[in-house]
Amino acid sequence: MAKIVIAEDDQMLAEIYQTRLELAGHEVSVVHDGLSAVNKIHEVMPDLALLDLMMPQLSGDQVLAKLRESEWGKDIKVILLTNISKAEAPDTLDNLHFERYIVKVELSHNQLADIVNSTLGLADQPAS
Secondary structure (H helix, E strand, C coil): CEEEEEEEECCCHHHHHHHHHHHCCCEEEEEECCHHHHHHHHHCCCCCEEECCCCCCHHHHHHHHHHHCCCCCCCCCEEECCCCCHHHHHHHHHHHCCCEEEHHHHCHHHHHHHHHHHHHHHHHCCCC
């Protein structure tokens, strides 16, 4: 089981992600804006953060930049999960480390737990 923070401003989508990951055995916290994401990630110290790029208060790339410049957040694994194509993504992402960039419309909800488990090196463990 991994600790995961989801930062997604679409509450219905966040609930779907949370349910899928909890069914896969993970402990999931959800926030709906970038500032809350930074605070929750610092509080929980998750194994993985799923960040939307377009959120109120701070965008996902701003959240990622804050993580990477902090001692506590520099090594947290991050998956960017957004509706922005990679070609349209902010240039600042080029200098920030993240594990995966996923465009939401290209993701079936059933794939999410497998992608998370693979990213965390848990691919050999079956989802329950």
